[in-house]
Amino acid sequence: MAFDPASLKYDAAGLIPAITQDTGGAVLMMAWMNADAVARTLDSGRVTYWSRSRQAFWVKGESSGHVQRLIEMRVDCDRDCLLLLVEQEGPACHTNRRSCFYTAIRDGEEVEIMAPLAG
Amino acid sequence: MAFDPASLKYDAAGLIPAITQDTGGAVLMMAWMNADAVARTLDSGRVTYWSRSRQAFWVKGESSGHVQRLIEMRVDCDRDCLLLLVEQEGPACHTNRRSCFYTAIRDGEEVEIMAPLAG
Numbered sequence: 095m096a097f098d099p100a101s102l103k104y105d106a107a108g109l110i111p112a113i114t115q116d117t118g119g120a121v122l123m124m125a126w127m128n129a130d131a132v133a134r135t136l137d138s139g140r141v142t143y144w145s146r147s148r149q150a151f152w153v154k155g156e157s158s159g160h161v162q163r164l165i166e167m168r169v170d171c172d173r174d175c176l177l178l179l180v181e182q183e184g185p186a187c188h189t190n191r192r193s194c195f196y197t198a199i200r201d202g203e204e205v206e207i208m209a210p211l212a213g
Numbered sequence: 214m215a216f217d218p219a220s221l222k223y224d225a226a227g228l229i230p231a232i233t234q235d236t237g238g239a240v241l242m243m244a245w246m247n248a249d250a251v252a253r254t255l256d257s258g259r260v261t262y263w264s265r266s267r268q269a270f271w272v273k274g275e276s277s278g279h280v281q282r283l284i285e286m287r288v289d290c291d292r293d294c295l296l297l298l299v300e301q302e303g304p305a306c307h308t309n310r311r312s313c314f315y316t317a318i319r320d321g322e323e324v325e326i327m328a329p330l331a332g
Contacts, residue, residue, distance in 0.1 A: 097318045111230055111243060119238030124230060124294045136318065169323070170313040171306055175243045177314040187290050194289040195296040199255065204214045204288070 099132040103174040109144060112176040114186065117165060122186035123194040125152070127176065132167075139164050141178055160184040185211050218251040222293040228263060231295040233305065236284060241305035242313040244271070246295065251286075258283050260297055279303040304330050 104110050109126040116122055125143040127135070131151060134142040141162035145152040155161030162180040169176060187194040189210060196208035223229050228245040235241055244262040246254070250270060253261040260281035264271040274280030281299040288295060306313040308329060315327035 095323045097321055097323050113232050113240060113243060115240055121232060121234055121240065121296050124232060124289065136321075167318045168314040168326075169316045169318070170243065171308055171310075171315070172313070175313075177240050189290055191290075194291070194294075195287040196290070197288045199216045199286045199288070202216055202255075204216050207287075 097136075097169075099129040099136075101173065102129070102132065102169065102176075103172065104129065105174075107146075109146070110174060110176060112141075112143065112178055114141065114162060114178045114180055114182075116180060116182045116186075120193055121195060122162075122180070122182055122192070132176070135164055135178070136167060141180055155183060158184075160186065162186070216255075216288075218248040218255075220292065221248070221251065221288065221295075222291065223248065224293075226265075228265070229293060229295060231260075231262065231297055233260065233281060233297045233299055233301075235299055235301045235305075239312055240314060241281075241299070241301055241311070251295070254283055254297070255286060260299055273305075274302060277303075279305065281305070 102110055108128045112127045113124050114122045128144045131142050131144045141154045143152040161183045165179040185192050191208050191210050198205045198207045221229050227247045231246045232243050233241045247263045250261045250263045260273045260283055262271040280302045284298040304311050310327050310329050317324045317326045
C-alpha cells in the first residue's frame with residue numbers, strides 16, 4: 095500500500111511524535127513532525143522535524159552539522175507515533191551529548207550517565 | 214539530586230510521552246504517563262501508563278500478562294520525554310507483535326516487517 099503522510103493520526107496541533115534511534119540501537123531523541131515534515135524527511139532523506147518553539151521546519155543539523163540521515167521510517171500500530179532509524183552525525187543533543195536521554199533515575203536519584211562529546 | 218516526578222514537563226493534559234525499549238535495544242512502543250503513573254512505575258517496578266482513551270491507570274500486562282519490568286527510567290534534556298528500559302514479557306503490541314513499530318515505509322510503500330508471535 096502506498097504510504098500517505100495524511101493517513102497518520104496527528105494531535106490537535108497537527109503534530110505526531112517521532113522517536114529517533116541510531117543504527118547501533120541507541121534512542122537519541124524525540125521530537126515532533128507535521129505531515130509536511132514527514133513528507134520532506136522521506137523525500138530528502140534528511141530528518142526534518144517541526145519546531146514547536148520556532149513554529150518552523152527544523153532540518154536537524156542544518157546549523158550544527160549534526161545531521162540525521164534517514165535509514166528507515168516506521169509507523170506504529172495506532173499510526174500516531176513514528177520511529178526513525180538514522181545515521182547520526184556527531185551528537186544528537188544540543189548539550190553535545192550523543193543522546194538526549196543522559197539522565198537516569200537510580201535509587202530515587204538523578205544520575206548523569208553520559209558525558210558531552212569532546213570538541 | 215533526588216528525583217521528583219513533579220519536576221518533569223507535562224503537556225496541557227498533564228501527560229508526558231514515554232518511549233519503551235527492551236533490553237535487546239528494540240523500541241517497543243510509546244505511550245503516556247502522568248506524574249502519578251511515573252511515581253507508580255518507579256515504586257512498583259511495573260510499567261504503568263495513563264490510558265488516554267480510558268482515562269485510567271494502565272498497568273501494562275495486567276490483563277494480558279505481557280508485563281514490562283522496569284530496568285531503568287531516563288529523562289531527556291528538556292525533561293519532557295521519558296525513556297523506559299524494560300524486560301518485556303511476550304509481545305508489547307496489542308496485535309501480538311513484539312513491537313508496535315512493525316510497519317516500515319520502503320520506496321513509498323508500507324511494508325509489514327514483523328509477524329505476530331505464535332500462540
